[in-house]
Amino acid sequence: MQKRRLLASAALAITALGCGATSLSRTAGAAESPKQAPADNRRIAVVYFTKTGNTKSLAEAVRHMTGAALFRVETVEPYPESYGSATEIVKDELQRGVIRPIRPLAFNPDDYDVVVLATPTWWHHAAMPLQTWIRSVDLSAKKILTANTHGGGGLMHTREDFEALLAGRRLGTHLTVYGAVRPQDAKVRSWLEENGCL
Numbered sequence: 001m002q003k004r005r006l007l008a009s010a011a012l013a014i015t016a017l018g019c020g021a022t023s024l025s026r027t028a029g030a031a032e033s034p035k036q037a038p039a040d041n042r043r044i045a046v047v048y049f050t051k052t053g054n055t056k057s058l059a060e061a062v063r064h065m066t067g068a069a070l071f072r073v074e075t076v077e078p079y080p081e082s083y084g085s086a087t088e089i090v091k092d093e094l095q096r097g098v099i100r101p102i103r104p105l106a107f108n109p110d111d112y113d114v115v116v117l118a119t120p121t122w123w124h125h126a127a128m129p130l131q132t133w134i135r136s137v138d139l140s141a142k143k144i145l146t147a148n149t150h151g152g153g154g155l156m157h158t159r160e161d162f163e164a165l166l167a168g169r170r171l172g173t174h175l176t177v178y179g180a181v182r183p184q185d186a187k188v189r190s191w192l193e194e195n196g197c198l
C-alpha cells in the first residue's frame with residue numbers, strides 16, 4: 001500500500017516537473033518572448049477603423065489597460081450613416097475594386113514597439129480603409145497584434161487578410177469579438193497578456 005502511495009506521489013512529481021519543464025523551456029527558449037519584456041518597455045499604438053463604434057470600443061479598452069496611443073483611420077469621403085446603404089455601397093466597391101482615399105494619420109512607426117490593428121468585418125474581410133492604411137506604412141520590426149469586431153460571423157477572412165498584408169512581419173495572436181467591448185473586458189485583457197502587453 002505504502003509502495004503504491006510512493007509510486008503515485010512519484011508520478012505526480014514527474015507530472016508537475018513536466019509542466020514546469022514546459023513553462024521553463026518556453027521562457028528560456030524565447031528571447032523574444034513578449035512575457036520577457038516588462039510591459040512598461042512597450043510602446044503600444046492601436047490603429048483602427050470603425051464605422052459604428054464597436055472597434056473604437058475595442059481600441060479604447062486596449063488604451064484603458066495599456067495606455068496605448070490610438071489612431072483612427074478615416075476615409076476622406078465618409079460612408080453613409082445608414083447601415084443598409086453602407087453595406088450595399090461597400091459591397092459594390094469591393095466588387096469593383098474601389099479604393100477610397102484615407103486621411104493621413106500622424107503615426108510615426110519609430111514611436112512604437114507594438115502595433116495593434118483592429119477592424120470591423122466587412123463582407124467577411126478586414127475593412128478596406130484599414131487595409132489601405134496598412135499598405136501605406138512600413139511596420140517591419142514591430143510586433144503586430146490583430147483584431148476584428150463582427151456582427152455574428154466571427155473571424156471569417158479577417159486574419160487571413162492581415163497575414164497577406166503583413167507577410168514576413170512579427171505577428172502576435174488575433175482577437176475576435178462580437179460587437180462592442182467594455183473597458184475592462186476579460187477577453188481583451190487575456191489577449192494582451194498572452195502577447196506580453198500587460
Ligand SMILES: Cc1cc2nc3c(=O)[nH]c(=O)nc-3n(C[C@H](O)[C@H](O)[C@H](O)COP(=O)(O)O)c2cc1C
Nearest residue numbers: 050051052053054055120121123124149151152153
Ligand atoms: C459594410 C458592412 C459589412 C459587414 N459585413 C459583416 C460580415 O461579413 N460579417 C459580420 O459578422 N459582420 C459584418 N458586419 C457587421 C460589423 O462587422 C460589426 O457590426 C462590427 O462590429 C462593426 O464595427 P464598427 O462599429 O467598429 O464599425 C458588417 C457591417 C458593415 C457596415
